[in-house]
Amino acid sequence: MSPRTKEQNKEIREQTRQQILDAAFELFANEGYTHTSISAVAKKAGISKGLIYHYFDSKEAILEGIFNKLVEMGDEVLDFPEDFTPKDKIRNVLEQTFQIIETDIGTMHLMISLALQPDTFSSLKDKNREIRETQMKQYVSLFRELGYEQPELEAYRLGALLDGLLVGCITLGDEYPYEQMKTKIMEEYVPS
Numbered sequence: 001m002s003p004r005t006k007e008q009n010k011e012i013r014e015q016t017r018q019q020i021l022d023a024a025f026e027l028f029a030n031e032g033y034t035h036t037s038i039s040a041v042a043k044k045a046g047i048s049k050g051l052i053y054h055y056f057d058s059k060e061a062i063l064e065g066i067f068n069k070l071v072e073m074g075d076e077v078l079d080f081p082e083d084f085t086p087k088d089k090i091r092n093v094l095e096q097t098f099q100i101i102e103t104d105i106g107t108m109h110l111m112i113s114l115a116l117q118p119d120t121f122s123s124l125k126d127k128n129r130e131i132r133e134t135q136m137k138q139y140v141s142l143f144r145e146l147g148y149e150q151p152e153l154e155a156y157r158l159g160a161l162l163d164g165l166l167v168g169c170i171t172l173g174d175e176y177p178y179e180q181m182k183t184k185i186m187e188e189y190v191p192s
Helices: 006-031 040-045 051-054 059-077 085-101 107-116 118-144 151-175 176-188
Strands: none
Touching: 006 040, 006 051, 006 059, 006 107, 040 059, 040 107, 040 176, 059 085, 059 107, 059 118, 085 107, 085 151, 107 151, 118 151, 118 176, 151 176
16 A cells, blocks of 8 residues: 555545544534533544644634634625625625525534623634624625615614524424525515
C-alpha cells in the first residue's frame, strides 16, 4: 500500500474536522452548549478526545467553527447577482430562508438554542454583533430599495416573522401551518 498524498491527508483532516463539528452541532442543539463536554463530542464523533484538541483548542473553538458555518449560510442568503431587482432580492432571501428551514431544521434549531443560551455567545459576542449589524444594514438597504417608509422597522418585522415561523416549526412540528404561513409571507413581500 502506497503512502497517502498531501491531498488525501488534507481531505482526511477536513473530514475529521467536519465530523467533530457535526457531532458538536447535534449535541449543542439537543443537550445545550453548557451541558456538552468535549468527551461527549469525541464519543459522538467516534474519535478520541485527544484528537479533537488536534483540530480545536477548546469547546469554544468548536462553537466558533459552527458559528462560522452559520455565518456563511447567512452571507449566501444575502449574496445577489448584480442584475437582481429589489423584488428579485427579497424573493431570493425568502426562498432561500424557507429552503433552509425545510431542509436543515437542525441548523435552525441550533441557532434558536444558542440564542437562548446567553453564556454560549460570550466569546463570540463582538463577532456576532458585527455580523448582525452588517446583515441589518443589508436588509435595511433592501427595504429602502423596495420603497418602505420605515426600512429599519420593516427589517426587524421580517426577522420577527421568520423567527416566529421557525419557532412554530420547531415546537409544533407538523401541527404548525407552515405552508400557509410561508404563502402568506411570500404574498405580503412578493405579491404576484
